[in-house]
Every structure is written in C-alpha cells, then in structure tokens.
Amino acid sequence: MSSRFSISRFRKSLCYAWAGLKTALRSEQNLRFHLIATVAAMILSFVVSLSRVEFALIIICIGLVLVAELVNTAIEKLCDKIAPSLDEQIKLIKDLSAAAVLLAAITAFICGLIIFLPRIFSFLS
Numbered sequence: 001m002s003s004r005f006s007i008s009r010f011r012k013s014l015c016y017a018w019a020g021l022k023t024a025l026r027s028e029q030n031l032r033f034h035l036i037a038t039v040a041a042m043i044l045s046f047v048v049s050l051s052r053v054e055f056a057l058i059i060i061c062i063g064l065v066l067v068a069e070l071v072n073t074a075i076e077k078l079c080d081k082i083a084p085s086l087d088e089q090i091k092l093i094k095d096l097s098a099a100a101v102l103l104a105a106i107t108a109f110i111c112g113l114i115i116f117l118p119r120i121f122s123f124l125s
C-alpha cells in the first residue's frame with residue numbers, strides 16, 4: 001500500500017468511520033444514552049456560560065466516554081464473532097472492556113460535578 005497521502009483514501013476512511021458510528025447508534029442503547037447525555041451537557045454548558053477551558057474539559061470528558069463506549073462495542077462484537085458460546089476468557093475480556101467504560105463515565109461524571117455545580121449554584125443565586 002502506498003504511503004503517500006490520498007484525498008480519496010482519506011474520504012473513504014471517513015465514510016467507513018461514519019458508517020460504523022451510524023451502525024453503533026442504531027444498535028447500541030448505551031451509546032444512544034451517552035449521546036442524549038452529551039446533548040444535555042452541551043445545552044447546560046451554554047445556559048450556565050462555561051469558560052472556554054471548562055467547555056473544552058467537558059468536550060474531552062464527552063469524547064472519552066463515547067470513545068470508550070465505541071471501543072467496548074467493537075470488542076463485544078469481536079468476542080461474539082470468535083466465541084459465540086460461553087467462555088471464561090471471553091467473560092474476562094468483556095468485563096474488562098465494560099469496566100473501561102464505567103471508569104470513563106465515572107471520571108466524566110466527577111468532572112461534570114466539579115465544573116457544573118458551582119456554575120449552577122451561582123446561576124440560581
């Protein structure tokens with residue numbers, strides 16, 4: 001494969017990634033939940049007027065959770081393909097992958113509390 005940059009190859013890669021995102025959104029309930037939480041966080045960010053740095057941190061947290069969820073979905077699909085029946089190793093892999101999502105979500109939740117709570121209090125007072 002050529003190492004030179006090609007616009008058409010880059011465009012194809014974007015199309016594949018977009019198709020993956022659409023498929024995941026259609027089939028993964030957790031991802032849809034995270035997307036709704038993303039929209040809510042965006043709206044709240046504008047309502048309480050976050051600073052640029054605070055807003056950037058919220059975007060990083062959202063990205064962290066969505067990326068973790070997508071990688072978890074990919075790992076689950078791969079596991080189901082290579083080992084459709086019950087298997088101890090597959091259980092461990094899936095549990096680890098789910099733990100990564102949980103950790104990302106807890107991190108984002110704590111950051112959200114640290115950033116939003118003082119803003120919400122001063123907005124309400």
Ligand SMILES: Nc1ncnc2c1ncn2[C@@H]1O[C@H](COP(=O)(O)OP(=O)(O)OP(=O)(O)O)[C@@H](O)[C@H]1O
Pocket residue numbers: 028029076083084085086087088090091092094095098
């Ligand atoms: N082939 C398997 N062998 C052993 N344990 C499994 C296997 N598949 C799933 N499990 C166990 O069931 C849990 C849930 O797996 P599953 O693939 O249903 O994920 P999920 O989080 O419910 O995903 P989704 O709701 O997106 O399908 C895993 O974390 C694992 O503990």
